[in-house]
Structure formats: structure tokens, C-alpha cells
Amino acid sequence: METIAFSGPFVLDRSRHAAVQVYEYLREEIVNLTLKPGTLLSRTELSAHFDLSVTPIRDALMRLEEEGLVDIYPQHATRVRGISIASARQAHFLRLAIELEIVRTLAGKDDAALNQTLQSLVLQQKAALKARDLDSFSRVDHAFHRQLYSAAEVEELWRLMRHRSGNMDRLRRLHLPLNGKSESILKDHAAIAGAIARGDAAAAEAALRRHLSGTLSELDALRTQYPDYWTPGPD
Helix, strand or coil, X not given: CCCCCCCCCCCCCCCCCHHHHHHXXXXXXXXXXXXXXXXXXXXXXXXXXXXXXXXXHHHHHHHHHHCCCEEECCCCCEEECCECHHHHHHHHHHHHHHHHHHHHHXXXXXCHHHHHHHHHHHHHHHHHHHCCCHHHHHHHHHXXXXXXXXXXXXXXXXXXXXXXXXXXXXXXXXHCCCCCHHHXXXXXXXXXXXXXXXXXXXXXXXXXXXXXXXXXXXXXXXXXXXXXXXXXXXX
């Protein structure tokens, strides 16, 4: 059984709630698959690692359980839950509907600052890919999409999507090193940014639809390569 191992240090910001910071840290470790499905999360070990009482650890784990990322067993350890394909499919459906409307809206604007920001993010992602830094690549990926929500003035929908997308994000992270997926993401982001800059809504929608569809089409290959990463149940 997997035991706790983290990818980097935790630095507490005393101006923010500790439980929120622990939740954010653990969620990132789960989504980037540092904490793999099946990993046991002992509250005592977590408390020692974060140098915090058990209370914020408990609260953070409860938030992760609400998102379907961990299973909490009373009086026992918490375990990182397997990836739910049903949850990932629903998150994909919701995200596609929202982001198609967003890129259509943004293509109807003439926003030079947005165009510059998107191009900058594409260049940052290109540099991360060249360095084979997939963690940075993923962070810029999220930053690119969050910028779309922000520019469309629907950031609350971004928070909704983040709350619902943990399983989809893990699928995408599994897929990232395979079959040129990272290269196709970079190409799609450049196409989306370019279409928005040109005011071409149809092209922006087509690029976004292609961009969000790739991972689910590779489910069989991912399940073959990672047979122990999934929750039981219907697809």
C-alpha cells in the first residue's frame, strides 16, 4: 500500500486559514498524482508533516471527500480514491458547455490585453514543454483556462469547475506524457488564442472542442497502462 510522500515543502501563510491551505496543497498533490490512488493519508502523519493540529487536517480531508478525491474511514486512515470515469465524463460535459460559450464570447471582443496575456501563457507553456517540466506545464494549462473565465467575467464558474474536475484533471495528468498529448495541448492553446485574437468564434470553438476531447478518447489505453487507478463501477 502506498504511503505518504510529497513533491515539495509546505509553507503556511499565517494570514489565511490553515485548513484551506492544507486542502489546496493536498488537492494539488492528488491531481498531479504525487499522491496516487490508494495512498493512505494518516491524520497523525499529516499533522506532523504540516506542523498543525488535527482539526485543520480533518477539515481539509472533508473538503477533499466532498470532491470525490478521498475516502474517509471513521477511526481509521483516509485513502486517496481511485479515478471515477463517470465523474470525469460529467465534468468534461459541463466544462465543454461552459468554455464553448466563453470562447465564443471572447472572440466577439477586441481585447488587446487579453490577447497579449494568452500569447504569453502559450509561450510559458512552450518553455515548460521544452524543459520537460510537466508540473509547470500543467500549472500554465490551468492558468490559460482560468484567464478565459476571468476575461469573460465568470470566475465563479471557474471555481465551480475546479470543484467538479478533480477526476478529469487526474485523467489529463495521466495522459500528459503519452502519445504527444502535451504537444497537442500547446498547439490547441495557440489555436484558441489565435482565433480569439482574430475574432473567429467558429475557429475558437472548433479548437476548444478538439482540445477537450482528446483524453476521454484514450481511456482504454490509460486503463491498460494504469490498471489499479480506477474506482469500480460503470463507465
